[in-house]
Amino acid sequence: MSSLHPSVAVAAPAIPDDPGTANYLTHEKGILSWLGTLDHKRICVMYLYGIIAFFLIAGAFALLFRTALLFPQKGAVPGGIQFLISHDMYNQLFTLHGAIMIFVVIIPGIPAALGNFIVPLMLGAKDVAFPRLNLASWYMWAFGCVWLLIALLTGGLDTGWTFYTPYSTSTSTRVIPALTGAFLLGFSSIFTGLNFIVTIHKLRPPQMGWFQMPLVLWSLYSTAIMQVLATPVLGITLLMLIVEKAVGIGIFTPELGGDPVLFQHFFWFYSHPAVYIMILPAMGVMSELLATFSRKHIFGYTFIAFSSVAIALLSFLVWGHHMFVSGQSSLLGTIFSAITFSIAVPSAVKVFNWVATLYQGSIEFKAPMVYALSFIWIFGIGGLTGLFLSTMSTNVHLTDTYFVVAHFHMVMAATIFVFLGGLHYWWPKITGRMYNETLALAGCLISVIGFNITFLSQFPMGSNGMMRRYYNYAPEFQSLHVISTIGSYLAGVGFFVSVVCLVQSLFRGRKAPANPWGAATMEWRTPSPPPWYNFETTPKVEDPYDYDLLKYNERTDSYDYVGRPAGAPRPAH
Amino acid sequence: MRRTQRESDDAMLSLLLAKGDGTIWMPPQASTVAGATDYVFYYILYISAAFFILINGAMFYFIWKYRRRGPHDKVGRITHSTPLEIGWSVIPGLLLIPMFWWGFKGYMEQRTFPPNCLEINVVAAKWNWTFIYSNSFTSNELHVPVDTPVRLIMRSNDVIHSCFIPAFRVKRDVVPGRYADLWFRATRTGRFPLVCAEYCGTSHSDMKADVYVHPKVADGQAKDPLDKSYDEWLKNADPYGKLTPEQYAEYTKDYEAFKTKYGGDEVMKPIVEKLAAPPERGQQLWDKKGCKSCHTLDGTPSQGPSWKGVFGKEEALADGTKAKVDENYLRESILEPNAKIVAGFARGVMPKTPLKDYEIDALIAFFKSLSGDQK
Numbered sequence: 001m002s003s004l005h006p007s008v009a010v011a012a013p014a015i016p017d018d019p020g021t022a023n024y025l026t027h028e029k030g031i032l033s034w035l036g037t038l039d040h041k042r043i044c045v046m047y048l049y050g051i052i053a054f055f056l057i058a059g060a061f062a063l064l065f066r067t068a069l070l071f072p073q074k075g076a077v078p079g080g081i082q083f084l085i086s087h088d089m090y091n092q093l094f095t096l097h098g099a100i101m102i103f104v105v106i107i108p109g110i111p112a113a114l115g116n117f118i119v120p121l122m123l124g125a126k127d128v129a130f131p132r133l134n135l136a137s138w139y140m141w142a143f144g145c146v147w148l149l150i151a152l153l154t155g156g157l158d159t160g161w162t163f164y165t166p167y168s169t170s171t172s173t174r175v176i177p178a179l180t181g182a183f184l185l186g187f188s189s190i191f192t193g194l195n196f197i198v199t200i201h202k203l204r205p206p207q208m209g210w211f212q213m214p215l216v217l218w219s220l221y222s223t224a225i226m227q228v229l230a231t232p233v234l235g236i237t238l239l240m241l242i243v244e245k246a247v248g249i250g251i252f253t254p255e256l257g258g259d260p261v262l263f264q265h266f267f268w269f270y271s272h273p274a275v276y277i278m279i280l281p282a283m284g285v286m287s288e289l290l291a292t293f294s295r296k297h298i299f300g301y302t303f304i305a306f307s308s309v310a311i312a313l314l315s316f317l318v319w320g321h322h323m324f325v326s327g328q329s330s331l332l333g334t335i336f337s338a339i340t341f342s343i344a345v346p347s348a349v350k351v352f353n354w355v356a357t358l359y360q361g362s363i364e365f366k367a368p369m370v371y372a373l374s375f376i377w378i379f380g381i382g383g384l385t386g387l388f389l390s391t392m393s394t395n396v397h398l399t400d401t402y403f404v405v406a407h408f409h410m411v412m413a414a415t416i417f418v419f420l421g422g423l424h425y426w427w428p429k430i431t432g433r434m435y436n437e438t439l440a441l442a443g444c445l446i447s448v449i450g451f452n453i454t455f456l457s458q459f460p461m462g463s464n465g466m467m468r469r470y471y472n473y474a475p476e477f478q479s480l481h482v483i484s485t486i487g488s489y490l491a492g493v494g495f496f497v498s499v500v501c502l503v504q505s506l507f508r509g510r511k512a513p514a515n516p517w518g519a520a521t522m523e524w525r526t527p528s529p530p531p532w533y534n535f536e537t538t539p540k541v542e543d544p545y546d547y548d549l550l551k552y553n554e555r556t557d558s559y560d561y562v563g564r565p566a567g568a569p570r571p572a573h
Numbered sequence: 574m575r576r577t578q579r580e581s582d583d584a585m586l587s588l589l590l591a592k593g594d595g596t597i598w599m600p601p602q603a604s605t606v607a608g609a610t611d612y613v614f615y616y617i618l619y620i621s622a623a624f625f626i627l628i629n630g631a632m633f634y635f636i637w638k639y640r641r642r643g644p645h646d647k648v649g650r651i652t653h654s655t656p657l658e659i660g661w662s663v664i665p666g667l668l669l670i671p672m673f674w675w676g677f678k679g680y681m682e683q684r685t686f687p688p689n690c691l692e693i694n695v696v697a698a699k700w701n702w703t704f705i706y707s708n709s710f711t712s713n714e715l716h717v718p719v720d721t722p723v724r725l726i727m728r729s730n731d732v733i734h735s736c737f738i739p740a741f742r743v744k745r746d747v748v749p750g751r752y753a754d755l756w757f758r759a760t761r762t763g764r765f766p767l768v769c770a771e772y773c774g775t776s777h778s779d780m781k782a783d784v785y786v787h788p789k790v791a792d793g794q795a796k797d798p799l800d801k802s803y804d805e806w807l808k809n810a811d812p813y814g815k816l817t818p819e820q821y822a823e824y825t826k827d828y829e830a831f832k833t834k835y836g837g838d839e840v841m842k843p844i845v846e847k848l849a850a851p852p853e854r855g856q857q858l859w860d861k862k863g864c865k866s867c868h869t870l871d872g873t874p875s876q877g878p879s880w881k882g883v884f885g886k887e888e889a890l891a892d893g894t895k896a897k898v899d900e901n902y903l904r905e906s907i908l909e910p911n912a913k914i915v916a917g918f919a920r921g922v923m924p925k926t927p928l929k930d931y932e933i934d935a936l937i938a939f940f941k942s943l944s945g946d947q948k
């Protein structure tokens with residue numbers, strides 16, 4: 001097993017004399033030291049650059065098509081106005097918005113970017129179990145993005161992110177490059193998942209049992225299981241689609257003897273778990289943020305931990321709730337509906353435990369905390385509206401309407417906001433700089449309010465029959481569409497402010513102390529930013545939510561680790 | 574000009590209907606299953622609202638009550654409570670059961686077809702709906718009798734479409750290569766929108782049709798075909814179908830002479846009044862059969878070549894040959910779109926649209942009128 005040990009895997013330059021000046025960002029210089037790095041922290045930084053860039057691109061696409069939706073009738077229809085964005089451009093914009101947001105931004109957002117940084121640090125380890133695989137996963141991600149860009153630049157893509165056949169096999173847009181991109185992005189996700197599973201099993205310090213792990217590790221572990229088991233199915237499906245389109249072998253196209261509904265089964269077998277691949281890591285980060293900024297032990301540790309595992313396992317058995325009207329049998333539909341309801345319970349349990357964590361806390365409204373609190377609001381809406389869609393008869397009415405659009409954007413936005421919350425939270429550790437709190441809070445509140453305006457207006461539109469992926473629509477929906485578009489502009493402003501705030505901190509930010517928030521997990525017991533070998537001395541394993549172990553130090557504006565006084569009891573959970 | 578007038582009437586009508594007795598959440602209820610769907614919808618809505626207020630109320634109360642006052646705040650030491658955990662797992666769990674059950678019952682009702690449904694065939698194609706009635710009359714409007722179970726037997730000519738009638742709360746994907754079906758029993762007369770719910774490409778959002786629900790008992794005097802009974806509407810629906818082949822030949826050959834010949838005839842007069850001149854009829858078909866989403870009339874190519882000046886021209890084909898556009902060429906291009914491909918356009922884009930011979934005749938007449946009436 002010794003080959004798994006990170007100290008062997010990482011090429012080891014001499015330890016510099018002063019760890020305070022040579023941290024992981026500065027101990028090696030030059031672009032090649034980045035592109036060839038095996039350091040999990042540097043890989044996190046490379047992911048962050050890419051993900052934030054693509055987030056802004058895909059967001060800009062959304063603002064463009066929301067602008068087109070200000071007008072109900074466009075193009076060659078009665079009463080249609082000539083608008084800059086045509087039918088076909090609109091279709092490409094929403095397709096690329098969805099595909100980039102999901103495959104490039106949200107799926108790798110928390111695990112591959114933030115997770116890469118925190119998993120080894122939270123375990124007190126030097127790196128992930130397979131640093132080379134880690135770098136390979138970043139390259140897979142980068143190549144996947146390149147292929148998506150090729151598709152974008154050589155003719156676009158208009159299939160929707162779902163690639164439904166036989167539309168995708170018959171359209172003349174660049175389906176094959178886009179599928180290749182999604183295929184590679186899938187492999188990147190598998191590599192990361194594999195790495196985290198092994199890391200959490202093998203590199204946990206001996207004193208840290210499963211129930212002494214920070215909860216974010218439980219959720220990243222559950223996520224990793226889904227990544228490893230579900231993503232290959234997507235890969236195979238996309239590959240079959242490529243083969244069908246390139247060579248004409250009938251798998252999904254009826255003319256060639258294939259079955260289009262089979263594609264939907266395969267696709268959702270991955271893409272429902274993918275929903276939880278996107279939300280579970282955010283739920284993990286939630287537990288960290290809420291406990292730290294309440295300065296109170298997380299409530300119901302075991303239930304939160306097991307609910308992550310329950311969600312991961314159940315998520316494999318619900319994919320058919322996307323297909324109640326597609327022609328799957330009523331019996332199958334009924335089973336899927338029932339299992340879908342059962343997954344609502346562990347999600348609700350988490351929310352209740354978070355709210356209970358606030359009880360009798362000492363709550364500080366720093367930007368990461370405000371993001372976390374917004375999660376409860378937004379995920380509350382996203383999760384509860386899921387009930388309408390798990391119920392078969394209402395699903396028939398609501399599926400493929402704006403109700404669904406609003407529902408899953410609320411869920412995905414919850415992830416985005418916690419990703420941003422986590423990014424602000426670990427920002428001092430990653431960059432060594434403090435961001436401007438006022439600017440960060442402003443960005444957070446503006447984008448949260450904008451997001452709510454954008455999507456709350458879409459629920460009644462959808463239940464009244466406004467269909468998703470529509471370019472033209474009935475004039476009676478116009479006022480709600482205008483509200484929604486204004487909301488999206490506001491959200492855009494908010495995200496822009498957040499980005500400005502983070503970028504500004506890199507140049508103007510105060511130097512970050514080791515533990516500015518007073519968090520009890522191990523990553524805060526090394527300087528900010530950490531040395532390349534992570535820890536000067538291996539930290540002692542303690543309860544990750546016991547804030548009695550920390551003492552505020554006015555001189556450094558940081559929290560010092562003081563350890564448990566002799567004889568003091570450990571909190572039970 | 575006439576068309577825009579009709580369209581603005583339509584917009585008014587749909588506005589009135591939407592205001593009808595719909596709520597801010599749901600469109601009007603117009604089928605037997607709508608009530609059950611809405612019932613469970615509101616059950617979920619109220620439960621969700623209660624939980625949302627409970628969770629967020631507690632959250633806002635706690636963050637206000639326990640906001641940080643200083644570094645020495647006293648912090649609660651409670652870390653878990655098994656009774657609480659069990660309580661908040663079991664109680665929401667129990668509230669979910671009725672949702673599942675009513676949803677299941679409502680769904681099964683929609684999937685259990687009553688005997689003796691009136692059957693209407695539906696063809697979905699990019700980007701229009703065609704409804705084929707028992708007397709093989711085809712239309713782009715769905716006409717049904719009120720209070721009668723109707724079964725739609727649907728197929729697709731190209732990609733997946735989905736038939737959705739919001740006022741009836743029914744939806745079903747139309748997957749190519751197999752039949753899809755759904756049934757409903759309309760509970761009120763009037764006009765309701767039918768839309769395509771599954772993304773199907775460029776003009777997906779323009780792929781819509783109107784559903785007309787006719788009363789059971791005919792108002793004999795009624796002028797508006799909507800107030801006629803379904804049977805009476807169907808009998809008179811297709812004035813063209815009522816012509817004998819000989820009369821039809823006369824109509825195509827010389828429309829004016831045909832009008833003077835039959836215009837005075839007691840029986841024929843109401844039929845003749847409904848007929849349009851062949852080229853005009855062709856234009857109606859261009860509009861209604863979805864040709865307009867790919868073919869313009871002004872010479873600008875879009876998805877397909879423009880129809881302006883096509884008739885009589887030497888068309889350059891994708892395989893490098895040329896073909897003279899005459900009646901036979903047009904007929905073949907319409908019935909077998911992939912037999913000859915015009916240079917510069919993609920194979921497999923143009924769908925096969927079910928058309929009757931006399932409709933093709935009318936389209937050809939229209940083509941001729943677009944080329945300056947060459948004979």
Ligand SMILES: [Cu+2]
Pocket residue numbers: 271272275318319321322
């Ligand atoms: Cu799902």
Ligand SMILES: [Cu+2]
Pocket residue numbers: 700733734735769770771772773777780
């Ligand atoms: Cu369609």
